[in-house]
Amino acid sequence: MKKTLKVTGIVLGSILLLILIVNIGFSLWLKYQLPDYIKNKTPYAITYKTLNVEILSGSISADDILIKSKNPDDKKVLAIDGFVNGLNVSRLGIIDLIKNKKINTNSIRLTNPKLKVRLAQKKSKDSVKEPMPFLIRNIDITKGNIEVINLDDSKVFSAKNLNLEIKNLSLNENPDELPFALDSYKITAKDFFARISDVYTINSSDVKTDNGQLEINDFELKSVLDFKDWEKNFTKQKSLFNIKSKKVSFSDLVFDNTKLNLKNAQFVDPEFIIQNRDAKIIKPKNPKKNGIDFNFANIDIKNGTLSILKSNQEKSLSLAKFDANVTDFVMNEETSKNKLPFKFKDYKIVGNTFFYDSGKYYNMTLSSFKLASQSIDLMNFKLIPKMSRAEFVRTIPMEDDQFNISANRILLSGVDWTFEKELDLHLKSAKLHNVDANIFRSKIPKDNPKEKLLYSKLLRQIKFPLIVDNLNLVDSKLVYEEDKPDSNGPGKVFFTNFNMSVKNLNSNKKKGANTKVPIVINCKFMGVSPMKVNWNFDTANMRDNFTIGGYINNLPANDINPFIKPYMNITATGTITSLNYDFKGNNDVMNGKFRITHKDLKVNLLDKDTKKKKKFLSGVANLLVKKDSQKFPESVDIYVERNKERSFFNFYWKGIEDGLKKSLLVIKI
Template sequence: MKKKNFRIFTVIFGSVLLIVILANFGINYWLKNNLPNYIKNNTSYNVTYQKLEVDLFSGNIVAEGITINNKNPKETKKLGLQGSVESLKISRLGIYNAIFNKQISFKTATLTKPILNITLPQKKDKTSKNPIDITNLNISEGKISIFKNKQRKLLSLSNLNLKVSGLELSKENFNYNLPLGFDTYSITGQKLFFRPNDLYLILADHLNTNNGELKIDEFKLLPLMSFQQFAKYYPNKRNLFNLYSEELLIKDFKFKNKKIALQNLRITKPDLKIYTKNLKDKKPQKDFDYDVNLENLTFKNAKIEILKPNQTPLFLASELNFNINKIKINSETTKEKIPFQYGDFNIDGENLDYFSNSEHLHFTSAKANPKGIFLNSSAIKTTTNALSENNFDLTLKNLSLKIKSWNIKNSKLKMEIDDVLVNDLKGKIKIADAKSENATPLSFLEFPIKINKINLKNSDLEIISKEKPLALNGLNLNINQLELSQNKAQKLLLKSVNYDISAKNFTYKPNRFYKISANNISVSSGKGSLSNFEMLPLVSRAQFIKMIPEERDLYDLKAQNISFVGTWGFLNANRFLNLDQVTLNKVNANIFRSKIPKDDLSVKSLYSKMLRSVQIPIFITNLDVKNSVLIYEEDIPTSNGPGKLLFKPFNMNIKNINSAKMKGKPTDVAISIDAGLMGTSPLHVNWGFDVADSQDRFTISGTAKNLSAERINPFIEPYLRIKATGIIKQLSFNFNGNPAEISGNLKMQHDNLKIVILKKDSKEKNKFLSAIANLFIKSDSDKFPASVVVQQVKRDNTKSFFNLLWKGLQDGLAQTLIGINYKKKVDNVKTTVKSATEAVKNVKTDVKDVKEAVKNVKEAVKSEPDKKKEEPKKKESFFKRIFG
């Protein structure tokens, strides 16, 4: 460079530098003497200071002994400042903006011992701007109070030491509850006061930051009104909170534009109380005014109390530890029953209680995470006696629930469960007699719900439905691939791929008359069995007779073994029963009926119609009753003890038991019975009907052999006052019928059949009446007896099917023993017996006539064989002559 040019550059540079230096001194001189007046004239504040230094090059300002006050304390539209600052250091002040735009902006402000009261302005339009723009703020030994308009305190801190970077005041207006934001901070302070809204006040004794972690001692979140006031003034808010914590630890706290971000929040020994109320068909207001993202939340040794609207407990926890991460809280999440979203969680608590409107659940200890729930020493007990609510009184040793997936959306819980293990469940469940019309059972669940496996172990349960208790002891249950769904009527439906149930024993009381029990119950998805089945009366026969208004049977049933194979579904939408084989082994059945109560005059359906009336598809391919005993006993008011029919052994096979509702299955029922009548005489019966036949027609045939008449005396003697002697070599019948009548044929071969009529009040033989009766009975059959025809014997439809069968047998037996016109002959016998009885009463005067009558009868009988030989084709003529 030439010397001349260098000299010119040096002169120019030196001149500019001199001008800048002179300007700097000039501006410093001007600011020291004129800045307070300038601020006073161009802002809303009066400012004084003892010392001021300005560096024009850097924009740095140092001021000491500062005081600041509002020119107009009643001004509400601008930021209010009042107080003092021992020293203020400002870096990179925007001089141009300060002078020409009345906007104070700087990079960093450091305040030493500030004592400031800051009043936030009222809401302004969106075009108005804040008078201060600052990036970093440092405060030492400060005392700061921030007020909302109308002098309501928003925030205050004493002995404040603060370092904030990325500070951002509201750029448009001061509408936010806390009109600032920041990126990082470091703070110590005492006596925190923060009132974010009209609902809550936040207090803390001490704040301290160490390595980016803020520690808050004696933290309190206090409601500013009672729950009654909250319910009145905030009808669409759901929850009111009250929280005290011994210690809060907050790491990496950031706050900007109503967005709160935290890396970690740890609350030690919190005492949390939540008041809740129900919201019905109303869109809830926001319970929270910010968007919160919290990476990790930890509650340690928490005490939690959630109260219902009536101030009774909803949930209690005396000691609860939990950790939740990736928490999001905003205006949408607070509308849900769980007012936040989360990623993962881990809960561990002791002495937990939950109170619904009708139940109390207690857990001695509980653990939960997204993969499962684990409960120990639990109990559930119903707290009301409402007939429309199920009643529980249960204890549980432990429960393990492993979850494959779950989430909550629109207040509905959707889940798929891998495994449920329930151990030692004991107690009582009483099923509601009548469900409430307004009840919405399981309304918080989204169906269908899939459970891959359920395992219930070592449980004892009593289930009472309509005052009918069922007790299961030693219960074990395994269910695989269970699916729960609801129909349109909100009735719970269950569908399972396979399962098995076992129990040591069960008892069931279906009514006041019986107790049913069994041992070693085992049921799986394709088969089942039980042993020592019993259905025993709870009352004596005499008590039973007094308790029933109309005659009915009293049963005493036992079975050594019962087993079945097939498929069924009673809890599905389409219920059905389809069994391949049912076997009852060593059944001992006693059926007792007394004729003392009045007759039951209701119409009795035949078995085909009874089966057809079953509403669900039923089909049992084969049913066997083996090695069994059947006893039927009946008495009448005049009997001396009940009559008895004994079938021993008793074996029965039934094919195709059905309700005519299973497609593709036959509807014909075939019954085969083989028994020992009265314990000795072989009896075989074949019986059939078609369930689909609306006319309810049936066929029944049978054969009995070598029946000693004395064997049926236990049945006929007590109430007919008759004994029989002789033997029935063979009795066979073949009948068909319908609900109105029975017809067919009967054939009997017998020898020396006679009867003995007993006296009314003793077991002694009435010789006279016995002699008369035996005169009209055909005591011996032919070697090859002919069949008699039973024609259209009418049914009494108030009696059972077996009454109709007995009428058919009775008609055939009467024809065989007495003759075709047996009804007319019986009437004649009655007349003769009546005349003979009258003759006996007048024996003193008519003995001769009686003897003559008896002699005539004997001669007539004596001459009958000769007449038979002469007229073998007219056997009935003698009876016709005698009784004609």
Template sequence: MEKKYKILLYTFIGLAVLLGVVYFANKIVKQKIKAGIEQELLNSNVEYKDISVDIISGSSVVSSPKLKLGSATISSEELSVIDLDYKEYFSNNKIVFDRIVFKKPEIHITQSDTLKDPDKENSKKGFKEDIKIRHLVIQEGHLKISENDTIKEQLYISLKNMDIYDLHITEASLKNKIPFSFREVSINSDSLFYSLDPEHDLQVKNLQLKKGTLNISDLRIIPKFSKTEFDQRQKVEKDRFELNVPRIKMKGFSWGFNGDKLQLESATTFFEKADFLVYRNKLLPDDNSIKPLYSQKLRELETKLKFDTIQISNSSLIYEEKSVAGKPPGKVMFSEMDVTIANVSNLNMEAENFQPTTIKAKAKFMGESNLNFNMEFDISDLEDKFNFSGNLVGISAGAMNSFLKPALNIEVEGKISSMFFNFYGNDDNALGDTRLQYHDFKVEILKKDGYSKNKILSGLANLILKKNVANKKIDQKNISATRDKTKSFWNFLWLCIRNGALKSFL
């Protein structure tokens, strides 16, 4: 029995000594680690309230940290460091974290050219070692991006959760717009706001990015002013937009920076039930600036794009044009729109196999006519050549008058049974063919009040209209149009179709 007690006694003594060694070793190591972290934080221009270290769990907690990474400032309620690789830190002076958690961080990125040079800012207190974080977690945070510290943010995102994998910070990365590299990001946001321009804001109710799939719910472009106030603020005519898209889904989505330019890529992009309203007051002075064609716009766009397929389903577009004072604007309406756009890219434009952009669309025109439209152009083509074609079946006078009467003081009778068009063009001119079939067509030109008929002008117009051609189709070849470069592409398209229609009518 006495021997057993001695064994137990020696065992307890041994455990006590071991615990004592562990306690003092833990205390010494904790102090060394804490001192090392504090020194590293000071060298990295990080402010904080307190640091706690748990050597057993391999974790550290920094209270109220505030740090600057290039143009980004990050302040947080708490920063938890889990599994710091101490061997790498003390042996190779490398900082490798398994996981870092930011609780309720505020991330503010400024982009103003007036900010101090990040090279000079970091020359004294910069990251001397590579920092690698296998998994960075942001919980209940907010991201703001603005031109400078004094103006309202251009971009605001509420981040319920954000996970960044294999994040890497170096002295070189701090000079980039995103001050770190990464392998993958997942985001769950319940609010996004972006100031598009002085007249429009963009809002998103929910945004989720995970495993290369981006889901956006309730995206809206909202005018900041009513139509009347919007017009009062304009020196020249300008479009006012309203957009509502209940759902957008992007598969194979990725983003990053190509040099200093933002790059976005998506294999397939889906828009469902989008409603787009465009308003323009033609009574304002013309905007005589040059309007590039879409191929040139995309070619010269600062943001780099590669969207393989874009599909728009069951959507609508309404264009309102105010042309007569004191009267409501004329409307052109497209509903039940299904559109497929392929190969929207301004990357690798020098490649021999660079693919042209194609558009295929079908819709209800003015709520009653079946419209099919096709277009093709090459973004890399410096001559900006394009081809568009389509057909329209069955449009009544009532549908046409909803635009012609308020916009042009013209009222028509009769029906256009069918129309076909096919044009090839470039930035200067276009040439093509049209085919038109109509019957019982009459034109009434209205007086300035928009109601009374101008009998003399109406009579002259109807005299020169061709007789009833309901039983045959009128083909017109080599219809030409010259582009007014101060007008949009859609004005150019309208000129082509109008020239063919006028030649068929007269």
């Protein structure tokens, strides 16, 4: 037994002695032969003050290292020029380094490195020589000043006073995933710069981590190309971005090969500028799948500005100031299958001085707005024509309406929406306060032969489920003006104190849901006469059946002269004391009952050009008009066929006109 132990001890001692001898021998070899190895086997001239090697731990340390490229003009080789005060490498696979030219180490520490690196020329696709692989799990840089440039001297990376600590780094060669993963990191740096793609760079005056939070001051993401060069060379990209922010911070930022997770992201005083190309992007038939998951627990934007520009630098959308908060933001492979490629739990956006270019004819503005997951509050909404009426009429190819609309407030509440395969929108209430809508139509352009759909069919053609439980216009004003080639100025009809209640506005896309839409309108016709309308239709009815009825009381005939004088070359005096109607119709015809009472009603026919009264013809016309109605006149039956090239309201007023003719005239014409 003692003999066995003695032999074992001798063997172990011999092995240890052999390792010690090898360690000493290898250390001496490195000390005396490494300079020759570096001189003959590498493209760099490297000198150092001291060098220590431990075979057992695989550690190397060196001090006062000076490195220079032997041939800095050789573009095929990475060029390095600089000084490192201290280098510590632990658990380096020395045999791998010498035999296989492979760097495999647990950690590397650089103290006070001052390095300028010029990248080598990219190898051709036909080149069979592989770049030297490396694996460094942990990196520690203290007081570094590092600059990396391209062959054309354009900067790739730079940082001053760089202090960096990375734990458990792993690189990833899959282009569809993040290029690296790590467990933790710490960084401080001044004048940080990095080129992150062929288009974009990021820079910052100051970068630091504190208690797990990354702070970036004076952050800027910008393009290295002007818009024309970008538009020419990157044809598959829709937009060019420029982002500045006084401060950007992230907490608990975690990198994985396929995931980027963080708890909080905050942008302070950010400025977002997005410039879009005019041409449409042709999407590939088989787009690459995005394997990267983004999970943000909370995103905050404070005092931000936003500008979206057209290719000619004109604004298509802008926000003078906004604050935003989004929680539980997720974008991954699953959400990318939906029309909205991300999802979130909650959001809140508050902004002011909003501008949107709505196309060729209109701009839209808001003085302020508040958006939340269940409510939308818009203040001082305006839809403003870009052209004068004359310019608009000259521009449009066929007859069309010009709108000028404002609303003091638009409040949407009980908002419930999803956007997966398609948009699904349900509103409990939509309330529009103090709407002022002016609609102008000129009869000078040629008629538009396209069929004008009734509202039930228009709603039915909305491709997604839409339900608005209650839609209300409050204390509003509607003005309609129509101009004919032979009239002197537009005819005008208007409604003040306009209040409208619409129930169950829907697109008939929810199975089993109620599709009937009742509408009640109370207003003053021509600003003086009380008017009420009851209107009903059903979006599920394929014949577009509807009913509409109501009344107008105490209408002075003088008040309708602004419309009938330029449009019909007629003026009227007297009073329409009441006008009642009850119609029903569909997409083809309308019929029903009409009744009117009036007092001292007279008409004057006017000359088309001079607008002076035609006395003889006016006298003949008044012989055909019943001067006074009976107290309780009989109702008359109306029947009109629909001109489908005209709107629903044209159809509606044709029914009123038919009733007036049959009620007022003594003889049939």
